Amino acid sequence: MQITLSNIEKSFRDPSGSARRVIAGISADIAAGALVAVTGPSGAGKTTFFNLLSGLLLPDSGTITAGKTELTKLSERERDRWRAKEVGYIFQTFNLLGDLTIIDNVVLPHILIGSGAKGDLQKRAVESLTALGIGDHLHKYPHQLSVGQRQRVAVARALLASPRLIIADEPTANLDDASARIVADAILALRGRSTILLASHDGRFSAVKPDLTIALGGEAGHA
Ligand SMILES: Nc1ncnc2c1ncn2[C@@H]1O[C@H](COP(=O)(O)OP(=O)(O)O)[C@@H](O)[C@H]1O
Ligand SMILES: [Mg+2]
Structure with missing residues (x-):
């Protein structure tokens, strides 16, 4: 899936009430099938960026076009539907449903x-x-x-329906070595078929050269 970001901005209010600009005017052309590294220290806005690209959040300004869909024109309901069909989102915190079995966690959302x-x-x-x-x-x-096993379940769920966009938010943080290896390989195996957006400090990924790097945190400041 080809993605075009045009000058997207996102601010949050901090507890004192002043707005802090987390995403400061980012533009990018992401080719279909590209591997995109999203970098920046903790708090730089990586998760916010992923939430914008998956339609969980809307930017304050700017547009996001994914394939033929202008995401920033859709309603929340339409974005939810779009995300369910097109995006495999591997969350840092898995988000498995505790009262469903492993197989149901993977299959039911897709059914x-x-x-x-x-x-x-x-x-x-x-x-x-x-x-x-x-x-x-x-x-x-x-x-x-x-x-480590739970994160592998989350990976199976995210990748089951061959999503055209894979978002992996520090997918191997806190995993044992064997699980991290398996998760990294499963994600990288889809390079070229799916567009992959990845934030990770894991050296397993840094051995692979991304097609594009989006560095966050450098320009963030008070809006
Ligand atoms: N919903 C929110 N409300 C207010 N502030 C937020 C919200 N989400 C994120 N932030 C703030 O935005 C900044 C970037 O957070 P985040 O995107 O989680 O960064 P990263 O994933 O790079 O660590 C942080 O200062 C965080 O506290
Ligand atoms: Mg984060």
């Missing part, structure tokens, strides 16, 4: 939005979870898995 036939999605989920090394835990609940 709900109708991204494929149930049997087919189920089959692909089992294959994906098996490839990620958690095929023996399909009917357990998230709390019964290690942190």
